[in-house]
Amino acid sequence: MPSRDDAATRDAGDVLRRFRRRFVIADDDLIYLDGNSLGRLPRSTRARLRKVINEEWGGDLIRGWDGWIELARAAGDVLATGVLDARPGEVVVSDSTSVNLFKLAAAALDAQPGRTVIVTDDDNFPTDLYVLAGLASARGCELRVVKTDIDAGVSVDGVAAALDHDTALVSLSHVAYRSGAVADMPAITAAAHDSGAFVLWDLSHSAGSVPVPLRAAAADLAVGCTYKHLNAGPGAPAFLYVREDLQPRLRQPIWGWFGQRDQFEMAPSYDPVDGIERFLVGTPSVLGLSAVLEGARLTAEAGIGPVSAKARALTSYAVELADAWLAPLGFALASPRDPARRGAHVSLHHPQAWQACQALKDARVIPDFRTPDRLRLGFAPLYTRFVDVYDALARLRDIVASGSHVAYPAGRSRVT
Amino acid sequence: MPSRDDAATRDAGDVLRRFRRRFVIADDDLIYLDGNSLGRLPRSTRARLRKVINEEWGGDLIRGWDGWIELARAAGDVLATGVLDARPGEVVVSDSTSVNLFKLAAAALDAQPGRTVIVTDDDNFPTDLYVLAGLASARGCELRVVKTDIDAGVSVDGVAAALDHDTALVSLSHVAYRSGAVADMPAITAAAHDSGAFVLWDLSHSAGSVPVPLRAAAADLAVGCTYKHLNAGPGAPAFLYVREDLQPRLRQPIWGWFGQRDQFEMAPSYDPVDGIERFLVGTPSVLGLSAVLEGARLTAEAGIGPVSAKARALTSYAVELADAWLAPLGFALASPRDPARRGAHVSLHHPQAWQACQALKDARVIPDFRTPDRLRLGFAPLYTRFVDVYDALARLRDIVASGSHVAYPAGRSRVT
Numbered sequence: 001m002p003s004r005d006d007a008a009t010r011d012a013g014d015v016l017r018r019f020r021r022r023f024v025i026a027d028d029d030l031i032y033l034d035g036n037s038l039g040r041l042p043r044s045t046r047a048r049l050r051k052v053i054n055e056e057w058g059g060d061l062i063r064g065w066d067g068w069i070e071l072a073r074a075a076g077d078v079l080a081t082g083v084l085d086a087r088p089g090e091v092v093v094s095d096s097t098s099v100n101l102f103k104l105a106a107a108a109l110d111a112q113p114g115r116t117v118i119v120t121d122d123d124n125f126p127t128d129l130y131v132l133a134g135l136a137s138a139r140g141c142e143l144r145v146v147k148t149d150i151d152a153g154v155s156v157d158g159v160a161a162a163l164d165h166d167t168a169l170v171s172l173s174h175v176a177y178r179s180g181a182v183a184d185m186p187a188i189t190a191a192a193h194d195s196g197a198f199v200l201w202d203l204s205h206s207a208g209s210v211p212v213p214l215r216a217a218a219a220d221l222a223v224g225c226t227y228k229h230l231n232a233g234p235g236a237p238a239f240l241y242v243r244e245d246l247q248p249r250l251r252q253p254i255w256g257w258f259g260q261r262d263q264f265e266m267a268p269s270y271d272p273v274d275g276i277e278r279f280l281v282g283t284p285s286v287l288g289l290s291a292v293l294e295g296a297r298l299t300a301e302a303g304i305g306p307v308s309a310k311a312r313a314l315t316s317y318a319v320e321l322a323d324a325w326l327a328p329l330g331f332a333l334a335s336p337r338d339p340a341r342r343g344a345h346v347s348l349h350h351p352q353a354w355q356a357c358q359a360l361k362d363a364r365v366i367p368d369f370r371t372p373d374r375l376r377l378g379f380a381p382l383y384t385r386f387v388d389v390y391d392a393l394a395r396l397r398d399i400v401a402s403g404s405h406v407a408y409p410a411g412r413s414r415v416t
Numbered sequence: 417m418p419s420r421d422d423a424a425t426r427d428a429g430d431v432l433r434r435f436r437r438r439f440v441i442a443d444d445d446l447i448y449l450d451g452n453s454l455g456r457l458p459r460s461t462r463a464r465l466r467k468v469i470n471e472e473w474g475g476d477l478i479r480g481w482d483g484w485i486e487l488a489r490a491a492g493d494v495l496a497t498g499v500l501d502a503r504p505g506e507v508v509v510s511d512s513t514s515v516n517l518f519k520l521a522a523a524a525l526d527a528q529p530g531r532t533v534i535v536t537d538d539d540n541f542p543t544d545l546y547v548l549a550g551l552a553s554a555r556g557c558e559l560r561v562v563k564t565d566i567d568a569g570v571s572v573d574g575v576a577a578a579l580d581h582d583t584a585l586v587s588l589s590h591v592a593y594r595s596g597a598v599a600d601m602p603a604i605t606a607a608a609h610d611s612g613a614f615v616l617w618d619l620s621h622s623a624g625s626v627p628v629p630l631r632a633a634a635a636d637l638a639v640g641c642t643y644k645h646l647n648a649g650p651g652a653p654a655f656l657y658v659r660e661d662l663q664p665r666l667r668q669p670i671w672g673w674f675g676q677r678d679q680f681e682m683a684p685s686y687d688p689v690d691g692i693e694r695f696l697v698g699t700p701s702v703l704g705l706s707a708v709l710e711g712a713r714l715t716a717e718a719g720i721g722p723v724s725a726k727a728r729a730l731t732s733y734a735v736e737l738a739d740a741w742l743a744p745l746g747f748a749l750a751s752p753r754d755p756a757r758r759g760a761h762v763s764l765h766h767p768q769a770w771q772a773c774q775a776l777k778d779a780r781v782i783p784d785f786r787t788p789d790r791l792r793l794g795f796a797p798l799y800t801r802f803v804d805v806y807d808a809l810a811r812l813r814d815i816v817a818s819g820s821h822v823a824y825p826a827g828r829s830r831v832t
Binding site for chain 2: 024026027032034037038040041046049050053054055056057058059061062063064065068095096097098099102110122126127129130131133134135138145225227233234235236237238253254255256257258260265266267268269270281282283284285286287288289291366368370371
């Protein structure tokens with residue numbers, strides 16, 4: 001029988017428990033299970049943004065660029081070495097995830113003009129599907145969409161069966177946004193390489209939650225978001241990864257001045273720099289880059305090993321409580337049962353998931369709803385406690401057991 | 417004979433003088449003449465960013481999106497109606513200027529598949545030239561580069577002579593980044609329309625410094641930067657304008673989820689919304705959008721009429737002082753003499769412009785250097801005083817008259 005004391009015992013043994021204090025937690029009674037949509041504000045980020053705004057922008061003015069010019073690469077290097085399994089110079093922070101996906105997918109297609117197929121899956125994040133469809137449409141390519149079991153995640157065999165010698169690019173999410181299922185990056189990358197295709201991974205839900213074996217898998221390309229488990233704030237710039245040996249071979253389609261050699265020489269012709277900065281475009285958000293740097297440092301300090309171990313422990317605990325309390329109330333797990341195949345969130349089916357989600361918010365728990373009928377619970381290894389999991393699932397149980405959620409109007413999508 | 421008292425008298429009569437107090441001015445002795453590279457920090461922006469960071473991100477967490485989702489359009493509407501001559505719903509804030517230029521130029525090319533020429537000029541800002549060259553290269557188009565007299569700015573006749581029935585797009589800067597010369601937007605737009613081409617204006621140096629007659633000129637497309645005269649901070653997101661009747665006809669190439677109808681329905685196929693939001697791509701920077709909104713409001717409050725009148729007065733005063741003091745020392749005006757043809761900055765040629773620029777910084781004046789031999793002086797109508805112009809040019813005169821600048825090493829480009 002689950003007990004809150006047991007949850008508290010787990011918290012006492014949590015090697016990351018001191019990290020919760022590194023975040024601004026304005027309301028300690030609110031249980032926040034949506035850090036995988038928007039991570040919390042780190043205290044160090046609050047301090048750094050104050051300094052960037054008041055001292056650097058307000059005081060140094062244009063001279064601030066002497067330091068700011070290095071930020072995109074500095075933040076990329078922390079991500080490369082502290083969060084992802086990559087080398088310095090393989091990651092840079094820039095633009096949005098969607099724009100970065102466009103740049104790298106286009107670069108991959110341009111590098112293989114004889115190949116005309118892009119492979120993805122129907123559980124990929126919508127913006128990825130749209131960006132790839134736009135590229136396919138513009139270039140007369142085929143977008144081949146593999147069917148994925150939403151709860152189980154993308155299968156290696158399913159992807160492998162879609163590959164052929166016309167395949168230019170395979171683009172998939174590493175951790176699925178609904179189920180949290182982790183794709184087998186090494187196996188899928190190897191299968192793609194066997195057919196001569198590039199692989200472009202979206203790491204939005206995996207950076208800061210699970211190990212990302214870019215180097216071990218010899219992954220070609222990746223993009224990802226920083227405002228989820230990397231806690232860089234709403235709309236903070238995204239990152240992109242290009243394996244070092246590919247950088248000289250690839251050229252992205254948006255030829256902006258931040259990718260230009262000797263940028264301030266203002267030469268009339270585009271001549272991209274060597275290295276990862278050739279994938280930059282326009283002037284980056286300095287506030288955003290500063291927040292990415294701080295957020296990435298915090299995850300790097302905790303270590304992706306302890307972070308992912310705690311993610312598994314939190315999701316396993318949530319599954320255990322859901323089995324005990326929620327399955328009898330009509331909930332079903334919509335995520336892999338194997339903790340090694342999960343990121344840091346778990347989804348539950350329920351026919352009234354939307355109403356349960358609204359009721360839970362009124363009970364001071366913030367989950368997330370995802371179409372068509374999923375309640376998504378995100379656990380942030382740096383600040384979610386086991387007692388939070390216990391309390392949140394207990395409240396959900398009580399709401400649905402009492403039927404109080406049915407008083408909420410039906411619905412299915414909204415920004416939050 | 418110029419006198420400082422005369423400068424002070426001009427300040428006393430300045431209808432915008434109260435706006436200087438609306439900015440954070442950490443060091444009142446520093447004369448800042450680079451607000452056209454990076455505008456100062458408005459006090460209202462400092463307060464709003466504090467609130468967005470601490471209360472909205474830190475406290476509201478994901479619920480902040482209930483308000484944030486409107487910011488791109490809200491900031492765009494303030495720009496449309498208070499800064500540019502456009503209608504609500506014709507401007508939105510998004511991405512960087514380079515990315516927006518790419519999106520709109522590509523959309524214009526796609527809308528005219530039979531036309532294969534892009535016209536620009538060799539004095540356009542480098543990133544614009546690079547982006548256009550990239551698009552031309554990818555599509556097998558010709559990039560036809562009109563030669564412009566750098567000091568005089570783009571000529572209507574020069575552009576008109578380059579147009580023909582193969583021209584898909586004309587893309588130019590409204591205010592030239594070196595000389596500050598204002599292009600004749602109505603005449604060039606009319607000439608382009610006569611040949612059936614679209615016109616895409618870069619308003620980076622004109623938004624917040626001169627009237628931008630988008631509606632009067634029936635301009636098709638525009639992009640621009642917010643961190644110069646709109647004071648939105650380093651790397652703040654850019655804006656884009658699409659004339660209302662063109663919006664349904666144009667589709668931009670980066671199909672991201674922020675342009676999707678019923679975005680949070682997460683539908684698998686891209687179906688862009690009606691209206692200006694179809695030109696959005698990924699998750700926007702909330703800190704950036706908030707700063708754009710505040711910065712745009714400040715210019716709108718002052719009014720573009722008074723703002724541009726003061727810009728002319730400041731640049732005219734600078735030209736007057738340069739004629740009296742600097743011409744005898746080897747400086748020559750590298751901007752139009754007619755104040756109606758200038759934005760809010762003035763450039764001066766000098767063979768040792770780089771060294772003079774460095775010496776001036778040590779004399780507590782911040783100008784800018786631009787290749788190949790230009791000292792650029794930017795005057796921000798909201799906070800630059802006539803005494804600042806007087807003091808800056810007097811110090812420049814004294815430096816060059818004494819020859820102290822030649823002690824500085826030669827150079828010609830750097831981030832600041």
